Amino acid sequence: MSVFQPKLITTLKDYNKEQFISDVTAGIIVAIIALPLSIALGISSGVSPEKGLYTAIIAGFITSLLGGSRVLIGGPTGAFMVIVYGIVMQYGLNGLILATMMAGVILILMGLLKLGTLIKFMPYPITTGFTSGIAVVIFSSQIKDFFGLQIDNVPAEFVEKWLVYFEHFNTFHIQSFAVGVIALLTIVLWPKVNQKIPGSLIALIVTTLLVQLMHLDVPTIGSKFGELSSSFPMPHLPSVSFERIQTLMKPAFTIAMLGAIESLLACVVADGMIGGKHRSNTELIAQGTANIASGLFGGIPATGAIARTAANIKNGGRTPVAGMVHAVVLLLIVLIFMPLAKMIPLASLASILIVVAYNMSEWREFVGLLHASKSDAVVLLVTFFLTVAIDLVVAIQFGIILAAFLFVKRMADVAEVNHLLYEAGEESENTPEELIHQTKNILIYEINGPFFFGIADKFINRLDEVQYSGEFLIIRMRNVPAMDATAFHGLIRLEKKCKSHQLRLLFSGVNEQPMKMMRQNGFVDRIGEDAFFDSIHDAKAYAEKELKHL
Numbered sequence: 001m002s003v004f005q006p007k008l009i010t011t012l013k014d015y016n017k018e019q020f021i022s023d024v025t026a027g028i029i030v031a032i033i034a035l036p037l038s039i040a041l042g043i044s045s046g047v048s049p050e051k052g053l054y055t056a057i058i059a060g061f062i063t064s065l066l067g068g069s070r071v072l073i074g075g076p077t078g079a080f081m082v083i084v085y086g087i088v089m090q091y092g093l094n095g096l097i098l099a100t101m102m103a104g105v106i107l108i109l110m111g112l113l114k115l116g117t118l119i120k121f122m123p124y125p126i127t128t129g130f131t132s133g134i135a136v137v138i139f140s141s142q143i144k145d146f147f148g149l150q151i152d153n154v155p156a157e158f159v160e161k162w163l164v165y166f167e168h169f170n171t172f173h174i175q176s177f178a179v180g181v182i183a184l185l186t187i188v189l190w191p192k193v194n195q196k197i198p199g200s201l202i203a204l205i206v207t208t209l210l211v212q213l214m215h216l217d218v219p220t221i222g223s224k225f226g227e228l229s230s231s232f233p234m235p236h237l238p239s240v241s242f243e244r245i246q247t248l249m250k251p252a253f254t255i256a257m258l259g260a261i262e263s264l265l266a267c268v269v270a271d272g273m274i275g276g277k278h279r280s281n282t283e284l285i286a287q288g289t290a291n292i293a294s295g296l297f298g299g300i301p302a303t304g305a306i307a308r309t310a311a312n313i314k315n316g317g318r319t320p321v322a323g324m325v326h327a328v329v330l331l332l333i334v335l336i337f338m339p340l341a342k343m344i345p346l347a348s349l350a351s352i353l354i355v356v357a358y359n360m361s362e363w364r365e366f367v368g369l370l371h372a373s374k375s376d377a378v379v380l381l382v383t384f385f386l387t388v389a390i391d392l393v394v395a396i397q398f399g400i401i402l403a404a405f406l407f408v409k410r411m412a413d414v415a416e417v418n419h420l421l422y423e424a425g426e427e428s429e430n431t432p433e434e435l436i437h438q439t440k441n442i443l444i445y446e447i448n449g450p451f452f453f454g455i456a457d458k459f460i461n462r463l464d465e466v467q468y469s470g471e472f473l474i475i476r477m478r479n480v481p482a483m484d485a486t487a488f489h490g491l492i493r494l495e496k497k498c499k500s501h502q503l504r505l506l507f508s509g510v511n512e513q514p515m516k517m518m519r520q521n522g523f524v525d526r527i528g529e530d531a532f533f534d535s536i537h538d539a540k541a542y543a544e545k546e547l548k549h550l
Contacts, residue, residue, distance in 0.1 A: 003111065003112060003114060003281045003282070003285075004111070004281070004282050004285050005068070005279055005282050006065070006066050006067060006068070006282060006286070006320075007067060007068055007069060007070050007278075007279065007282075007319075007320055008064070008065060008066075008067075008319070008320040008321075011070060011318075011319040011320065011321075012319075015319065015321075019318060019319060019321075020321065022315075022316035022317065022318065022322075023316070023317050023318065023319055023321040023322040023325060024321075024322075024325050025315060025316055026311075026312050026313075026315040026316045026317030026322040026325075026326075027312075027317065027321070027322040027323065027324070027325025027326040027328075027329060028325065028326075028329050029196060029197075029198075029311065029312075029315045030073055030308050030311050030312050030315070030317070030322065030323075030326040031325075031326040031327075031329035031330045031333070032197065032198055032201050032329075033198040033200065033201070033307075033308055033311055034056050034060070034073075034075055034305075034308055034326060034330060035053075035201065035330065035333060036198075036200045036201055036203075036204050036349070036352055037052075037075075037076075037200065037308075037352065037356070038052035038053045038055065038056040038075060038076055038330070039052055039053065039221070039341060039344070039349065040052070040349040040350075040352045040353050040356075041076040041077070041078065041080075041081055041300075041353070042055070042076065042300065043221070043224075043225075043346070043349060044081050044085070044138070044141055044142070044349075044353055045076070045080070045081050045084035045085050045088065045300055046084065046085040046088035046089060047084070047088060047093060047096070047300060048225050048228075049221055049225060049228065049341060050228055050229065050334070050338065051298055051299055051300055052076050052299075052300065053330060053333075053334050053338075054232075054233065054294070054297050054298060054299040054334075055075060055076045055294050055299035055300050055301075055302050056075035056076060056302075056327070056330050057327045057330045057331050057334070058290070058293050058294050058297050058299055058327075059074045059075055059076075059290035059291065059293065059294045059299065059302030060073060060074045060075045060290075060302070060323060060326055060327040060330070061323070061324055061327035061328070062074070062286065062289055062290040062293055063075075063286055063287065063290045063302070063304070063323060064320035064321075064322070064323025064324045064326075064327070065286075065320065065324060066282070066285065066286035066289055066290075067282065067283050067286040067287075067320060067323075068267070068278050068279030068280060068281070068282030068283035068286065069266075069267045069270055069271075069276075069278040069279075069283060069304075069320075070270075070274065070276055070278075070318060070319055070320065071270050071273075071274060071276075071309055071312050071313050071317055071318060071319075071320075071322065071323070072263070072266055072267055072270055072278070072283070072304045072309050072323065073304070073305050073308040073309045073311075073312050073322075073323050073326060074263075074287070074290055074302050074303065074304055074305065074323070075302050075305050075308065076299075076300055076301070076302055076305075077262060077302075077303055077304075077305050078134065078135070078138050078353065078356045078357065078360055079131070079134050079258060079262050079303070079360070080255070080258065080259075080300065080301045080302075080303065081134075081138055081141070081353075082134055082137045082138065082141075082392065083251070083254055083255065083258065083301070083392060084096060084300050084301060085141070085156065086156055086251075087099055087251045089156055090251075091247070091248065091251070094238045094239065095244075095247075095248060095251075096300065097238045097295045097298065098238045098239075098240065098244065098245075098248055098295070099248045099251045099252045099255060100252075100255060100291050100292075100294060100295040100299070100300065100301045101238070101291065101292050101295035101296070102245065102248060102249070102252035103252045103253070103254075103255035103256040103259060103288075103291050103301060104256075104287075104288040104289065104290070104291035104292035104293075104294075104295065105288065105292065106252060106253060106256035106288070107256050107259060107260060107284050107285070107287050107288030107291065108284070108285050108288035108289065108292075109288075110256070110260060110284045110288075111281045111282065111283070111284030111285035111288065112281075112285065114281050115281075115284070116260075116264065116279075116280030116281040116282075116283065116284045117280055117281075119260055119261055119264045119280065122261060122400075123376075123379060123399070123400070123403045124369075124376075125369055125372075125376045125377075125379040125380040125383065125399070125403070126379060126380075126383050126396060126399040126400065126403060127261065127265065128362055128365050128366060128369060128380060129379065129380045129381070129382070129383025129384040129387065129395070129399060130383050130384070130387045130392055130395050130396060130399070131360055131361075131362055132360075132361050132362055132363070132366050132384055132387075133383065133384045133385070133386075133387025133388045133392075133395065134360060134387060134392070135357040135358070135360035135361035135362075136158075136357070136361070136384075136388050137158060137387070137388060138353055138356065138357040138360065139353075139354055139357040139358075140158060140161055140162065141154075141161075141353075142350040142351075142353050142354050142357075143165050143350075144165070144350075145176070145180075145219070145346040145347055145349065145350035146176070146177065146180040146347055146350040146351065146354065147169070147172050147173065147176065147177050147180070148171075148172065148173025148174075148175070148176025148177055148180075148218065148219070148347065149165065149168050149169065149171050149172065149173070150168060150171035150173070151164060151165075151168050151171070158388050158389055159389070173218070175216050175217060175218050176218045176219065176345070176346075176347045177347070179207050179210065179211060179216065179218055179345050179347040179348060180345075180347035180348065180350055180351050181351075182203075182206065182207055182210065183203040183204070183206070183207045183345075183347065183348040183351035183352070184203075184351040184354065184355070186199055186202055186203040186206055186207075187199040187200055187202075187203045187351060187352065187355050188355070190202050190203070196315070198311075200352045200355070203348055203351065203352065204344055204348055204349075204352075207344075207345050207347070207348040208343050208344050208345065208348070211343070211345050212343055218345050218346075218347060219345070219346045219347075220342060220343055220344060220345050220346060221341055221342050221343070221344045221346065221349075222342030222343060224346065225342070226342075227339065227342065228338050228339055228341055228342050229338065229339075230334060230335055230336070230337075230338040230339055231335075232297075232331070232334065232335065233297050233298050234297075235296040235297055236296065236297075236298065237296070238295070250393070253393075254392065254393045255291070255301045256288075257393070257396065258303070258392065259287055259291065259301060259302070259303040260284055260287070262303040262304055262306075263283055263284070263287050263303045263304035264278075264280055264283060264284075264304075265304075265306070266303075266304030266305065266306045266309050267280065267283055267304060269306055269309070269310070270309050270310075270313065273310065273313045274313055274318065283304075287302070287303060287304070290302050307356075307359065308326075312326070366380070366384075375403075375406035375407075375409075375410060378402065378406070379399055379402050379403045379406065382395075382398055382399060382402055383395045383396070383398070383399035386398055386399070408452075408453075408454040409454065411449065411450060411452070411454055411455075412454035412455050412458065416446075416447070416448040416449060417445060417446075417447055417448075417455070417458055417459050417462045418445065418446045418447075418448065441470035441471040441472065441547060442470060442471070442472045442474065442540065442543050442544070442547075443470050443472065443473045443474070443503075444473075444474045444476060444536070444540075445462070445473070445474070445475055445476065446475075446476035446477075446479070447459065447475065447476070447477055447479070447480050448479040448480075449479065449480070450480065450481060450482050450483075451477070451480045451482070451483040451484070451487040451514065452482070452483065452484040452486065452487055453484055453485075453486035453487065455487065456486040456487045456489070456490045459487065459490045460490050460493065470503060471503065471504060471543070471546075471547060472503065472504045472506060472543040472546070472547070473494075473498055473503050473504070473505050473506070474506045474507070474508060474536065474539045474540065474543065475491075475494075475505070475506070475507050475508070476507075476508050476509060476536050476539075477507060477508065477509055477510045477511065477514060478508065478509030478511070478535075478536075479509075480510075480511060480514055481511055481513065482511075482513045482514065483513065483514040483517055485517075488517055488518070488521065488523070491518075491523065492523070495523075495526070495527060504531075504543075504546075505527055505531060506531050506532075506533065506539045506542070506543065507531060507532050507533070507539070508532075508533045508534070508535055508536045508538065508539040509533075509534065509535060509536065510532060515532075530542075
């Protein structure tokens with residue numbers, strides 16, 4: 001199958017008028033939902049509000065046009081807000097644009113190399129940990145605007161940010177706080193009135209009218225950014241140099257990794273809702289192209305948005321046409337109504353993002369994982385606290401390394417090296433009934449589970465306990481699906497010990513992968529083909545027969 005097969009081509013083969021109407025309806029509703037979110041995410045990311053909308057339009061259209069999912073909606077998301085803000089503070093807007101385009105190239109390469117299927121191996125405690133951590137950071141970033149605090153520069157670091165909040169809480173602005181509370185209550189309570197029209201849009205309309213009609217002195221988009229242009233930008237390439245690319249490689253890789261993880265997780269959620277199956281590598285190529293295009297038009301990083309995708313599905317969207325309609329509707333809104341956005345209170349946008357943070361937090365899943373296994377809880381907490389306190393990339397790196405080590409330990413704990421039989425019918429607690437009555441001078445050990453470096457030390461320790469006083473040692477390997485080089489080295493050590501004690505080494509039930517490794521490394525030739533048997537019974541029968549001739 002081709003690595004690039006957009007779902008749009010597949011879905012248009014049996015497209016009809018009824019589905020088109022459903023897609024258009026869903027696209028319009030999703031555009032209404034995306035409008036306030038895109039503005040809020042743009043501002044909180046450290047850029048102007050229209051750049052959030054440009055991203056939703058450009059990236060949203062391309063994600064649907066080229067993507068590997070029927071229903072995924074692309075655009076700016078809360079997960080990127082924290083990263084984008086940090087990049088803007090450190091490298092400036094031009095640095096962000098170039099990093100976004102570089103991330104797009106990385107995503108395309110990931111798709112072409114068919115790495116999309118590897119993302120699904122990301123442990124669930126890690127994704128829950130960093131998602132909940134991002135939610136906490138997003139919530140923290142909105143405190144200033146929600147309470148109307150008079151702070152010129154808010155630190156990016158979590159602890160320092162809250163210290164500054166506490167120092168300046170005496171600048172609390174009651175009118176901004178009241179507007180924020182009204183917006184928050186409207187968002188929470190509106191779904192009980194109407195499920196189709198998003199509460200965030202109603203909250204913006206209500207609070208904006210309230211501020212204008214009552215002439216409230218609260219910060220707005222206009223007071224912070226001035227006049228907003230309704231014209232759409234032309235594509236523009238940022239300045240590029242080898243040194244600049246080197247400098248921006250880390251943030252670009254961060255954007256690419258988070259974009260890949262978020263998009264493919266959103267695709268998996270969407271598959272569960274519609275009973276479909278996305279094409280992961282196609283989706284990565286589409287996301288890469290979308291981010292390159294977003295950077296060209298001055299936008300910010302984009303990825304798959306789970307909440308907007310769910311809204312698309314619930315309102316009847318079943319093909320990429322819905323996502324393309326959503327982008328076109330947003331474009332029309334920008335061209336016609338953008339100047340009016342200057343009247344929106346910043347406290348209302350803060351309320352929208354506080355709700356986004358709550359929905360992202362996945363606190364029920366978080367609490368559930370805390371009551372799961374200790375290793376999962378440790379990975380979850382480490383990833384969460386590192387995301388909040390340090391950096392998302394550091395959190396994912398440490399989380400993956402820790403999860404890998406804990407997995408190895410868990411596999412080593414469940415793997416076993418059992419002494420099945422001692423001598424002349426003297427049985428151990430692990431001895432199967434059919435092996436109890438045996439001939440003297442035959443030792444039998446069984447390995448259960450993957451035979452890898454995690455259990456190799458356990459195997460070697462058991463070998464040190466062996467009393468090399470018999471004539472034959474049989475290693476039963478029917479429950480060993482795979483073996484690595486460290487474990488193979490343990491077998492070589494065993495063979496040498498057996499040889500020094502004049503003990504014949506036999507194997508039974510060796511599976512394909514371990515047998516292949518033994519052949520390739522000359523181990524089979526070393527001990528002889530006749531030392532390998534299909535079953536333990538054949539190995540015992542051979543040993544008993546040989547003992548009669550001694």
